[in-house]
Amino acid sequence: MSFVKLISDDFVKNCLEWKTLVPVIEKSLVDISIKNKSTIQPARLFMDIPDKQGLFLAMPSYSENDHALACKLVTSFPQNKSIGIPSVLANILLFDPITGKIKAIVEANRITAWRTAAASAVATKCMHKGSKDILAILGAGTQAESHALALKEMFDFKEVRIWNRTRERAKILASKLPFECTLFESNEECVKDADVICTATYAKEPILQDTWVKEGAHINAIGAGQNHHSELSEALYRKSYLVVDHMESAEKELAGLTQMGIDIKGEIGNYLNSSKTVPEDVTCTIFHNLGIAIEDLVTANFIYNKFTKGQK
Ligand SMILES: NC(=O)C1=CN([C@@H]2O[C@H](COP(=O)(O)OP(=O)(O)OC[C@H]3O[C@@H](n4cnc5c(N)ncnc54)[C@H](OP(=O)(O)O)[C@@H]3O)[C@@H](O)[C@H]2O)C=CC1
Numbered sequence: 001m002s003f004v005k006l007i008s009d010d011f012v013k014n015c016l017e018w019k020t021l022v023p024v025i026e027k028s029l030v031d032i033s034i035k036n037k038s039t040i041q042p043a044r045l046f047m048d049i050p051d052k053q054g055l056f057l058a059m060p061s062y063s064e065n066d067h068a069l070a071c072k073l074v075t076s077f078p079q080n081k082s083i084g085i086p087s088v089l090a091n092i093l094l095f096d097p098i099t100g101k102i103k104a105i106v107e108a109n110r111i112t113a114w115r116t117a118a119a120s121a122v123a124t125k126c127m128h129k130g131s132k133d134i135l136a137i138l139g140a141g142t143q144a145e146s147h148a149l150a151l152k153e154m155f156d157f158k159e160v161r162i163w164n165r166t167r168e169r170a171k172i173l174a175s176k177l178p179f180e181c182t183l184f185e186s187n188e189e190c191v192k193d194a195d196v197i198c199t200a201t202y203a204k205e206p207i208l209q210d211t212w213v214k215e216g217a218h219i220n221a222i223g224a225g226q227n228h229h230s231e232l233s234e235a236l237y238r239k240s241y242l243v244v245d246h247m248e249s250a251e252k253e254l255a256g257l258t259q260m261g262i263d264i265k266g267e268i269g270n271y272l273n274s275s276k277t278v279p280e281d282v283t284c285t286i287f288h289n290l291g292i293a294i295e296d297l298v299t300a301n302f303i304y305n306k307f308t309k310g311q312k
């Protein structure tokens with residue numbers, strides 16, 4: 001008799017390191033941009049739970065190259081933080097791609113935090129050719145932490161700045177990070193002269209205005225409340241060169257932007273494999289990091305292989 005393997009976040013913790021994860025995520029972003037049947041990822045199911053401001057997402061994907069079939073089920077309940085539970089809770093179900101039989105459930109809170117930050121790191125490397133001295137993070141939750149860690153590790157910023165709505169939480173994040181950070185009272189001051197900015201909040205109104213951002217800066221927009229494009233001002237979108245992780249998902253989840261006439265230039269995978277290039281004269285670049293299923297599949301598959309190897 002065979003049982004479904006349960007792989008805990010603690011096991012995941014011991015497997016993940018940026019230098020191995022980042023290339024795995026980079027490859028998955030390229031694979032998904034090549035539209036053929038060997039990698040399949042439909043736009044995800046995105047269900048609002050209105051009275052709780054919650055979300056329930058189902059994210060299936062298939063990769064022939066990785067010999068993997070997966071579905072992440074993830075919820076996002078911003079009020080959880082007040083009762084000491086993470087806002088974003090995720091599990092990835094892995095299936096045998098030949099028979100469809102379930103083989104593992106991988107706890108994926110950490111995977112979600114890390115694969116998202118790895119994608120932002122990959123996009124930053126690809127889209128931003130300028131200096132990388134100052135990193136500004138808006139937000140101080142789980143995603144803010146993983147983004148600070150990944151981007152500092154990848155680019156060795158001289159200064160890492162944090163602004164958060166609740167300063168106390170920014171202090172807590174700064175005390176957890178293994179490098180010095182500068183805390184800011186004002187989001188405007190925090191992003192001034194920053195080379196790279198990450199927005200990782202549930203803000204429903206813009207927390208980043210076009211006039212605050214220096215020319216040539218790169219922005220990773222991560223926040224995904226019930227409206228995905230609420231962290232950045234409309235004017236900032238209008239003056240920037242906007243790239244996403246997955247066009248089909250963006251057509252649904254960023255419909256508000258396209259309805260305003262804001263053009264999405266392409267998928268990051270197109271730029272990673274040089275089938276497209278970011279023009280040199282752009283004012284700012286934005287990577288809209290929606291978060292995609294194929295990133296979860298490759299990460300969970302990587303963890304699963306380590307887990308089963310350890311059992312032999
Ligand atoms: N793109 C992707 O793949 C993923 C995106 N996400 C999204 O990233 C965002 C952060 O998630 P996560 O870090 O896990 O969540 P956390 O709950 O850990 O952190 C939430 C952060 O958002 C801030 N915040 C909440 N409401 C507001 C507001 N109205 N204005 C300004 N700041 C606010 C909080 O500040 P305070 O401390 O003051 O409460 C805190 O800094 C969410 O939108 C989530 O949906 C998450 C996972 C994957």
Ligand SMILES: O=C(O)C1=NCCCC1
Nearest residue numbers: 074076112224290291292
């Ligand atoms: O990709 C994910 O995982 C998520 N995306 C947006 C909302 C929370 C989880």
